[in-house]
Amino acid sequence: MEKKEIIKEYSKGEFTVVWKPRKCIHAATCVNTLPHVYDPNGKPWMKLENASVVELQSQIDNCPSGALSYYTKNK
Ligand code: SF4
Numbered sequence: 001m002e003k004k005e006i007i008k009e010y011s012k013g014e015f016t017v018v019w020k021p022r023k024c025i026h027a028a029t030c031v032n033t034l035p036h037v038y039d040p041n042g043k044p045w046m047k048l049e050n051a052s053v054v055e056l057q058s059q060i061d062n063c064p065s066g067a068l069s070y071y072t073k074n075k
Contacts, residue, residue, distance in 0.1 A: 003022060005020060005022060006021050007019070008020075010046055010048055012049065012056075013053075014073045015048075015056070015070060015072050015073075016070060016071055016073065017046065017048065017068060017070045018069045018070060018071065019068060020068075020069075021067065022067075023067035024065055025064065025067075027063075027065065029059075029063060030059060030060075030063060030068060033059045033062065034051050034055060034059050036051065037050045037056070037059075057070060
Protein backbone atom coordinates (compact mmCIF):
# COMPACT_ATOMS: atom_id res chain seq x y z
CA MET A 1 0.00 0.00 0.00
CA GLU A 2 1.30 3.42 -0.86
CA LYS A 3 2.18 5.60 2.09
CA LYS A 4 0.52 8.95 2.38
CA GLU A 5 2.68 11.82 1.23
CA ILE A 6 3.98 14.17 3.93
CA ILE A 7 4.21 17.78 2.81
CA LYS A 8 5.68 20.63 4.82
CA GLU A 9 5.99 24.23 3.79
CA TYR A 10 8.44 26.88 4.92
CA SER A 11 7.91 30.49 3.90
CA LYS A 12 10.16 33.47 3.40
CA GLY A 13 7.87 36.35 2.52
CA GLU A 14 6.15 35.54 -0.76
CA PHE A 15 8.50 32.62 -1.38
CA THR A 16 7.55 29.19 -0.07
CA VAL A 17 9.64 26.04 -0.03
CA VAL A 18 7.76 22.75 -0.22
CA TRP A 19 9.40 19.77 1.46
CA LYS A 20 8.33 16.19 0.81
CA PRO A 21 10.52 14.14 3.13
CA ARG A 22 9.47 10.76 1.75
CA LYS A 23 10.88 11.69 -1.65
CA CYS A 24 14.29 12.63 -0.29
CA ILE A 25 17.10 10.28 -1.31
CA HIS A 26 19.52 11.90 1.14
CA ALA A 27 21.96 12.94 -1.54
CA ALA A 28 22.72 15.91 0.76
CA THR A 29 23.04 18.27 -2.18
CA CYS A 30 20.97 20.81 -0.27
CA VAL A 31 23.09 20.65 2.88
CA ASN A 32 26.35 20.81 0.93
CA THR A 33 25.24 23.70 -1.28
CA LEU A 34 23.68 25.87 1.43
CA PRO A 35 25.02 24.69 4.79
CA HIS A 36 23.76 27.82 6.55
CA VAL A 37 20.20 27.06 5.48
CA TYR A 38 19.88 23.31 5.88
CA ASP A 39 20.72 21.66 9.16
CA PRO A 40 19.36 18.12 9.38
CA ASN A 41 19.50 18.33 13.19
CA GLY A 42 18.01 21.81 13.46
CA LYS A 43 14.44 22.69 14.35
CA PRO A 44 13.22 23.81 11.91
CA TRP A 45 15.77 22.03 9.74
CA MET A 46 15.84 24.81 7.16
CA LYS A 47 16.48 28.44 7.96
CA LEU A 48 15.38 30.37 4.91
CA GLU A 49 16.52 33.68 6.34
CA ASN A 50 20.13 32.61 5.81
CA ALA A 51 20.02 32.74 1.99
CA SER A 52 18.48 34.88 -0.72
CA VAL A 53 15.50 33.68 -2.72
CA VAL A 54 17.74 33.40 -5.80
CA GLU A 55 20.21 31.20 -3.92
CA LEU A 56 17.38 29.02 -2.64
CA GLN A 57 15.82 28.66 -6.08
CA SER A 58 19.06 27.66 -7.77
CA GLN A 59 19.80 25.10 -5.05
CA ILE A 60 16.28 23.64 -5.06
CA ASP A 61 16.41 23.30 -8.84
CA ASN A 62 19.33 20.93 -8.24
CA CYS A 63 17.60 18.68 -5.73
CA PRO A 64 17.87 15.30 -7.47
CA SER A 65 14.78 13.69 -5.97
CA GLY A 66 12.14 16.40 -6.20
CA ALA A 67 11.78 16.36 -2.41
CA LEU A 68 12.33 20.11 -2.42
CA SER A 69 10.32 22.46 -4.59
CA TYR A 70 9.03 26.00 -4.27
CA TYR A 71 6.42 28.45 -5.36
CA THR A 72 5.93 32.18 -5.13
CA LYS A 73 2.63 33.68 -4.09
CA ASN A 74 1.07 36.10 -6.51
CA LYS A 75 -0.29 39.17 -4.89
S1 SF4 B 1 19.00 17.79 -2.14
FE1 SF4 B 1 16.96 16.88 -2.22
S2 SF4 B 1 17.34 14.68 -2.20
FE2 SF4 B 1 19.22 15.66 -1.53
S3 SF4 B 1 19.08 15.64 0.69
FE3 SF4 B 1 18.30 17.60 -0.03
S4 SF4 B 1 16.12 17.27 -0.21
FE4 SF4 B 1 17.04 15.27 -0.08
